[in-house]
Amino acid sequence: MIVHLRPEANPGAVQKALVARGLWPQRLEGIGVQYRIGSCSNHVTSEELLAIEGVAGVAHAASPHPLVDAQPEQVQVAGVAIGGGAPAVIMAGPCSIESQQQIDSIAARLGALGVSFLRGGAFKPRTSPYSFQGHGSEALLWQRQAADRYGLKVVTEALAETHAQEVSQMADLVQIGSRNMQNTALLKVVAGTGKPILLKRDMAATVEEWLLAAEYCLHHGAASVIFCERGIRSFDPTTRYVLDLASAALLSKVHRQPVIVDPSHGTGRRDLIPALSHAALAAGAAGLMIETHDDPGGALSDGPQALPPEELRKLLADIETAGR
Ligand code: PEP
Ligand code: MN
Numbered sequence: 001m002i003v004h005l006r007p008e009a010n011p012g013a014v015q016k017a018l019v020a021r022g023l024w025p026q027r028l029e030g031i032g033v034q035y036r037i038g039s040c041s042n043h044v045t046s047e048e049l050l051a052i053e054g055v056a057g058v059a060h061a062a063s064p065h066p067l068v069d070a071q072p073e074q075v076q077v078a079g080v081a082i083g084g085g086a087p088a089v090i091m092a093g094p095c096s097i098e099s100q101q102q103i104d105s106i107a108a109r110l111g112a113l114g115v116s117f118l119r120g121g122a123f124k125p126r127t128s129p130y131s132f133q134g135h136g137s138e139a140l141l142w143q144r145q146a147a148d149r150y151g152l153k154v155v156t157e158a159l160a161e162t163h164a165q166e167v168s169q170m171a172d173l174v175q176i177g178s179r180n181m182q183n184t185a186l187l188k189v190v191a192g193t194g195k196p197i198l199l200k201r202d203m204a205a206t207v208e209e210w211l212l213a214a215e216y217c218l219h220h221g222a223a224s225v226i227f228c229e230r231g232i233r234s235f236d237p238t239t240r241y242v243l244d245l246a247s248a249a250l251l252s253k254v255h256r257q258p259v260i261v262d263p264s265h266g267t268g269r270r271d272l273i274p275a276l277s278h279a280a281l282a283a284g285a286a287g288l289m290i291e292t293h294d295d296p297g298g299a300l301s302d303g304p305q306a307l308p309p310e311e312l313r314k315l316l317a318d319i320e321t322a323g324r
Contacts, residue, residue: 001036001037001046001049001058001059001060001061002028002034002035002036002037002058002059002060002061003018003025003034003035003036003037003049003055003057003058004032004033004034004055004056004057004058004059005032005033005034005035005054005055005056006054006055006056007032008054009033009053009054009055009056010054011027011033011054013053013054014033014035014052014053014054014055015027015035017052017053018035018037018049018052021042021044021048022040022041022042023037023040023042023044024037024038024040025037026038036061039250039254039255040254041253041254046058046060064208064211064212064215065211065212065214065215066215067215067218067219068211068214068215068218068225068255068257069255071218071224071225071257072084073085073256073257073258074086074258075196075224075226075258076224077153077172077173077196077224077226078153078172078173080116080117080153082226082258082260082286082287083226083252083257083258083259083286084258084286086286087324088281088285088286088287088288088319088324089116089117089260089286089287089288090113090114090115090116090117090287090288090290090316091115091116091117091118091119091155091198091260091287091288091289091290092110092113092115092117092118092119092289092290092291092292092312093106093107093110093117093118093119093120093291093292094106094119094120094291094292094293094299094306095120095121095124095264095291095293095299095300095301095302095303095305095306096120096121096124096132096134096299096300096301096302097120097121097122097134097135097139097142097143098132098135098299098300099135099142100142100145100146102294103118103120103139103142103143103146104142104145104146104149105294106118106146106292106293106294106309107146107147107149107150107152108146108149108150109294109309110150110152110292110309110312111149111150111151111152112150113309113312113313113316114316115152115312115316116152116153116287117152117153117154117155117172117173118143118146118147118150118152118153118154118155119155119156119175119289119291120139120143120156121134121156121157121301122134122135122136122137122138122139122140122143122156122157122167123136123157123158123159123160123163123167124157124159124301125157125159125177125179125180126301131301132300132301136163137163137166140156140166140167140170140171141170143156143170144170153172153173154170154171154172154173155171155172155173155174155175155198155289156170156171156174156175157174157175157176157177158171158174158175158176158186158190159177159180160186161185161186161189164186164189164190164193165193167190168190168193168194168195171195172195172196173195173196173197173198173226174190174193174195174196174197174198175197175198175200175228176190176197176198176199176200176213176217177200178200178201178202178203178230178265179202179203181199181200181201181202181205181209181210181213182202182205182209182213184213184216187213187216187217187220188216188220190217190222191216191217191218191219191220191221191222192220192221193221194221194222194223195222195223196222196223196224196225196226197217197222197224197225197226198226198228198260198289199213199214199217199225199226199227199228200228200230200262201227201228201229201230201232201244201247203230203231203232203233203241204232204233205232207247207250207251210227210247211255214227214257224258225257226258226259226260226286227251227257227258227259227260228259228260228261228262228289229243229244229245229247229248229251229259229260229261229262229266229280229285230243230261230262230265230266230289231243231244231262231265231266231267232244239266239267239268239269239272240265240266240267240268240269240305241265241266241267241268242266243261243263243266243267243276243280245261245276245279245280245283246283247259248261248280248283248284248285249283249284251284252283252284252285252286253284258286259284259285259286260285260286260287260288260289261276261277261280261283261285261287261288261289262288262289262290263276263277263280263288263290264289264290264291264302264305264306264307265291265302265305267305268304268305269304269305270296270304270305270306270307270311273290273305273307273311273315274311274314274315274318277290277315277319278318278319278322281319281322281324290307290312290315291305291306291307292306292307292308292309292312293306293307293308294308294309295308296308
């Protein structure tokens with residue numbers, strides 16, 4: 001929103017009054033003095049701003065993502081409430097679906113732990129063409145059967161437009177991977193299936209670009225969009241990515257959106273997952289996506305960032321004790 005000042009107003013005093021209301025005004029130079037107030041966790045009415053001495057008018061700029069703004073804080077995916085104060089939703093499972101036996105055995109353990117969504121990639125985006133690429137369509141079926149057997153929902157990635165239909169038929173929640181967040185052709189096709197989308201943040205995307213990618217999904221028919229913060233790339237290779245929990249807080253507390261945090265990809269290290277999981281929930285995350293593997297040392301992808309089920313069990317018990 002834009003706050004215009006009267007010619008005789010004292011800009012410093014108006015700025016102080018805005019800051020005192022918990023706002024983040026940014027002075028705009030031009031004809032007269034104006035302040036722009038961006039998205040802000042403190043909600044004030046136009047009347048309150050007009051009551052400040054020196055304020056001549058308040059204008060509301062049109063949002064570039066009206067459908068995202070209109071999305072409710074809490075969404076339902078296959079009967080699971082996500083966000084808006086619902087209990088933390090846990091999505092867990094291996095990075096890749098490696099065999100029918102593997103996904104069935106991990107699903108049995110996760111079902112017993114109260115996990116809601118079984119994750120796992122059938123189509124894998126790998127950096128090297130020589131790395132395991134996923135078992136494709138066959139793996140989707142194994143995952144669906146394992147999830148149904150143990151009372152879980154399915155979240156899995158649609159990597160390409162050619163797979164969008166079959167993935168959306170098998171999944172309860174269709175994942176768009178980080179590398180595809182700005183693949184608008186894929187977003188349109190997946191959204192056109194009408195399924196809810198888990199939109200992972202591109203590792204180099206700004207929050208605004210992420211919000212606009214979500215707007216694409218809603219505009220093209222997605223039932224809802226759940227954001228997933230999975231870390232961004234920085235100058236520091238100490239952890240695999242830099243898990244941006246400020247974005248989780250901003251999306252949840254300012255934009256009022258459901259956001260899931262993925263500390264597995266965000267850190268690349270299983271020993272950091274518990275700390276970052278607690279921090280994510282404290283920052284307002286609606287839930288967590290955690291890679292889990294029966295034998296992380298033998299995993300075909302992302303073993304170092306997978307928790308064995310026993311460690312996941314401990315973490316979930318601690319989360320429950322903390323009342324989340
Ligand atoms: C994944 O969830 O397995 C994955 C490939 O994640 P990302 O797109 O965040 O790298
Ligand atoms: Mn992975």
